[in-house]
Amino acid sequence: MKKISKRTAGSRRPSRRPPGTRRSSKKRSALAQHEEAIVAFAALAAKIGVRWYVFGAQAVNLHGFPRATADLDVTVELAAYSTAELIASLAKAGFDARFADAEFIAATRVIPVVHRASQLPIDVVLAGPGLEQLFLDEAEQQKVGGIVVPVISIENLIVTKVLAGRPRDREDVREIVAMRAEIDHARVERRLALLERALGQSDLRTLYGELRGAAKRRRP
Numbered sequence: 001m002k003k004i005s006k007r008t009a010g011s012r013r014p015s016r017r018p019p020g021t022r023r024s025s026k027k028r029s030a031l032a033q034h035e036e037a038i039v040a041f042a043a044l045a046a047k048i049g050v051r052w053y054v055f056g057a058q059a060v061n062l063h064g065f066p067r068a069t070a071d072l073d074v075t076v077e078l079a080a081y082s083t084a085e086l087i088a089s090l091a092k093a094g095f096d097a098r099f100a101d102a103e104f105i106a107a108t109r110v111i112p113v114v115h116r117a118s119q120l121p122i123d124v125v126l127a128g129p130g131l132e133q134l135f136l137d138e139a140e141q142q143k144v145g146g147i148v149v150p151v152i153s154i155e156n157l158i159v160t161k162v163l164a165g166r167p168r169d170r171e172d173v174r175e176i177v178a179m180r181a182e183i184d185h186a187r188v189e190r191r192l193a194l195l196e197r198a199l200g201q202s203d204l205r206t207l208y209g210e211l212r213g214a215a216k217r218r219r220p
Contacts, residue, residue, distance in 0.1 A: 030068070034058055035145035037072055037115040039123060042149050050086075050139050051077040053139040053150040055125075055160060062142050062151050062170055071121040075152075077136055078126055086124075087111060094169040095122065107195075129196060159191040162208050170211060177215035178199070185212070 038054065045052045056073030080084060083105060083161070087097065090113055098112040098121065105111055111124040127136060141152035149209065158176060161169040178182060192204040 009213040026171060030070075030184070033120045034061075034069075034072060035149040038119040038149055039145040039147055040115060040117065041072075041074060042144075042147055044089060044095070045076070047090050048081065048086075050079055051127075051136050051139075051150070051188075053136060053152050055135075055152040056156065059152050059157050060176075062144065063154055063176070065172065065175055067191045071101065071123065072115075073123050073125065075125040075127050075132060075135065077133075080210070083111070083126065086126075088191075090124070092168060102138075130198070131191065132190070144190075154180060155187045156191065158183070158188050158208075159195070160193060162204055162211070163195060165207065174218065177212050178218050184197045 038058075041052070042136050051093070052074050054072070054074055057067045057069035060067045061069070075088070081089075091097070094114055094116040095113040098114050107171055108126065109126040111126070112121070113124060114121050127133065135156045136150075136154060138153045140153050141148045142151045143149075154176065158173055161173045161176075167212055189205055190209060196202055196204050
């Protein structure tokens with residue numbers, strides 16, 4: 001398996017915002033902003049025929065755990081498209097580049113854009129081979145703004161949160177595990193084992209075990 005970075009596996013990294021892009025809009029709610037941007041992105045993905053899924057804080061929201069978030073994260077499989085072609089298609093569909101830095105995109109596999117109509121910042125992550133292909137295959141279909149969109153599965157969302165490992169991510173894992181009885185923990189363990197081998201780590205499954213233990217203690 002290709003060596004996987006924390007960003008490649010789908011975890012969040014702060015990225016630069018364009019001048020004048022606000023974290024919220026007085027003219028519309030955050031929910032409306034996100035729905036508008038997701039629906040627009042779904043239309044583009046369908047038009048150009050690429051697979052994709054929502055991940056990050058918005059995925060946590062869509063799985064039923066409310067989170068405040070000022071942006072959107074999606075992963076896209078390029079397939080026959082080049083990065084330049086995808087950027088051009090994004091621009092035509094109303095997604096403006098937040099900054100033009102070919103080296104940044106090549107190094108991080110992230111295309112930072114802003115949805116022109118809603119002014120919502122979006123990080124478009126380019127899927128790599130291996131784990132992200134599994135995430136694409138296992139994405140769950142959920143309704144957003146009257147349409148069905150692919151969202152990272154609850155198990156794979158947990159995997160990305162354990163990998164990111166920040167306090168907010170750990171709290172998300174504890175809450176999800178405490179509130180969801182139907183999680184396939186064996187699948188989570190298998191994914192974390194793959195990441196440990198790819199990254200040369202041995203602590204991800206241990207951390208998950210600790211978070212599961214904490215989640216059990218907080219259950220009613």
